Amino acid sequence: MTRPSEKDVVAAWQKWVRSGTALATEQGESVEIIYPGRRNDSQGADYQDAVITTSGRLMKGDIEVHVRSSDWWSHRHHLDPAYNRVVLHVVWWHDTEAPTSLRNGSTVPVLVLGAIRETSSERRSAVSHSSAQSTPCAGGISGAAMERLAELLDQAGNERFFAKAAEFQADLAQVGAGQVLYRGIMGALGYSRNKMACLELADRLPLTKLESVASAKTSDEQCIIELQTLLIGMAGLMPSQRGTGYFRDGLTHRYIGILERLWSSCRDGREMSPDRWHLCCTRPYNSLMRRLAAMSYLITRYREEGLLTGLWGRYVEDTPSYQDWRRMEEGLLVSADDYWGCHFDFGADSLAASPTVLGEGRASDIMINVLLPFSYVWGQSAGRPELTTAALDAYRRHPRLADNALLKHMRSQLRIGRLLVSSARRQQGLLHIYRTLCTQGQCGRCSLFISVRDEYPEPVVPEVG
Numbered sequence: 001m002t003r004p005s006e007k008d009v010v011a012a013w014q015k016w017v018r019s020g021t022a023l024a025t026e027q028g029e030s031v032e033i034i035y036p037g038r039r040n041d042s043q044g045a046d047y048q049d050a051v052i053t054t055s056g057r058l059m060k061g062d063i064e065v066h067v068r069s070s071d072w073w074s075h076r077h078h079l080d081p082a083y084n085r086v087v088l089h090v091v092w093w094h095d096t097e098a099p100t101s102l103r104n105g106s107t108v109p110v111l112v113l114g115a116i117r118e119t120s121s122e123r124r125s126a127v128s129h130s131s132a133q134s135t136p137c138a139g140g141i142s143g144a145a146m147e148r149l150a151e152l153l154d155q156a157g158n159e160r161f162f163a164k165a166a167e168f169q170a171d172l173a174q175v176g177a178g179q180v181l182y183r184g185i186m187g188a189l190g191y192s193r194n195k196m197a198c199l200e201l202a203d204r205l206p207l208t209k210l211e212s213v214a215s216a217k218t219s220d221e222q223c224i225i226e227l228q229t230l231l232i233g234m235a236g237l238m239p240s241q242r243g244t245g246y247f248r249d250g251l252t253h254r255y256i257g258i259l260e261r262l263w264s265s266c267r268d269g270r271e272m273s274p275d276r277w278h279l280c281c282t283r284p285y286n287s288l289m290r291r292l293a294a295m296s297y298l299i300t301r302y303r304e305e306g307l308l309t310g311l312w313g314r315y316v317e318d319t320p321s322y323q324d325w326r327r328m329e330e331g332l333l334v335s336a337d338d339y340w341g342c343h344f345d346f347g348a349d350s351l352a353a354s355p356t357v358l359g360e361g362r363a364s365d366i367m368i369n370v371l372l373p374f375s376y377v378w379g380q381s382a383g384r385p386e387l388t389t390a391a392l393d394a395y396r397r398h399p400r401l402a403d404n405a406l407l408k409h410m411r412s413q414l415r416i417g418r419l420l421v422s423s424a425r426r427q428q429g430l431l432h433i434y435r436t437l438c439t440q441g442q443c444g445r446c447s448l449f450i451s452v453r454d455e456y457p458e459p460v461v462p463e464v465g
Contacts, residue, residue, distance in 0.1 A: 006065060012113050013090050031052060031053070037051075060087070067091065067092050068092070068094075073098060088111060092112070093112070149448060150420060157428040161376075184369075188366045188370055197235075205234040231295060232259065252339075291358070298358075301334075340357055364401050372392075
């Protein structure tokens with residue numbers, strides 16, 4: 001391999017991880033890969049959520065792969081906060097004396113694969129205990145273990161549900177139920193990349209502020225534009241706040257003009273920095289701007305009774321049936337007929353295919369991750385055990401959601417098909433295992449690994465001679 005591409009280096013890296021080759025950084029520190037992470041299909045490092053040890057130190061974060069170590073600088077990763085979680089820089093050639101430094105000032109160890117290749121016959125060793133367990137599920141799950149896996153996924157799905165319910169319970173002890181529900185929905189609208197920033201926005205711009213605007217005697221159209229002004233302005237995402245130019249077609253020019261005039265009259269200096277958001281490498285139909293627009297529509301839709309009562313309050317007196325839960329989920333769907341019905345950012349290419357800014361997939365995700373665990377806790381706090389039971393039953397019966405990259409990664413890691421992961425609860429179970437075990441380097445504590453290991457122990461090979 002005289003002139004490897006980055007794809008070649010990635011393949012070599014995967015090979016060394018699987019083989020149990022003894023690894024060491026350029027500085028001579030030993031490296032053990034406890035969990036190799038998953039390929040990143042978005043902005044940032046090549047592998048996310050890896051767990052490694054270097055000279056006895058446990059490190060959790062991302063891994064970036066390059067052909068040359070100098071590529072880190074030529075690609076300007078040292079200026080990009082998306083790479084602040086990198087804990088290992090894997091390269092084929094080490095061609096610079098400059099350290100791999102992050103924007104936050106930290107430095108990252110460099111591992112040179114080319115050197116391993118040149119001395120592989122000398123450095124290859126028996127797989128260490130840690131390396132042997134780095135991907136214990138890599139062989140997949142066979143035959144009789146599938147039934148046990150289904151049980152474990154259901155159990156893990158329940159654990160994730162109760163963990164989310166506990167978070168809502170803690171929030172309810174601090175703020176009102178409406179703010180807790182609104183905050184949960186905002187977090188879900190941000191997806192994983194912008195969840196924390198959306199939660200911060202919900203704290204800076206509480207539901208009471210939005211509903212006070214919605215309660216004014218204005219048209220729905222005026223209400224929506226005023227709410228969008230607050231949401232976009234407090235997020236720090238107005239064109240004037242981002243400081244970048246936009247293609248000003250007639251519609252964009254008029255819309256931005258309205259927003260900027262309204263924002264100049266209500267800004268209070270508490271807006272967020274644009275740097276808090278990840279706007280790149282997002283599918284247009286899932287853009288953050290369209291999700292913020294969706295919230296403006298939801299607040300306006302339930303402006304008479306409020307978001308809490310509008311979405312959930314009608315079921316306070318009667319225990320919701322499964323069909324009621326599904327209707328509640330439908331109450332989250334939003335189609336926009338304003339600027340965001342055909343754009344995904346200011347001046348960006350139009351979206352002619354669909355005006356849907358909050359569709360079935362995201363509504364189902366909010367139902368599973370927000371409304372049902374929230375309702376479970378609300379039933380407990382109100383002394384309504386039948387409501388708690390109904391929420392948990394709806395969670396267990398909910399059909400599976402659309403696959404995301406993380407779910408696909410876990411199914412690939414376990415080598416299981418979609419048929420086994422047949423419900424939203426089992427999908428949540430996969431996510432729970434990934435978040436609490438895989439990415440924490442806790443494979444040895446995983447019930448799945450222990451179960452398969454005990455049922456199918458490694459065969460004893462008799463000595464020959």
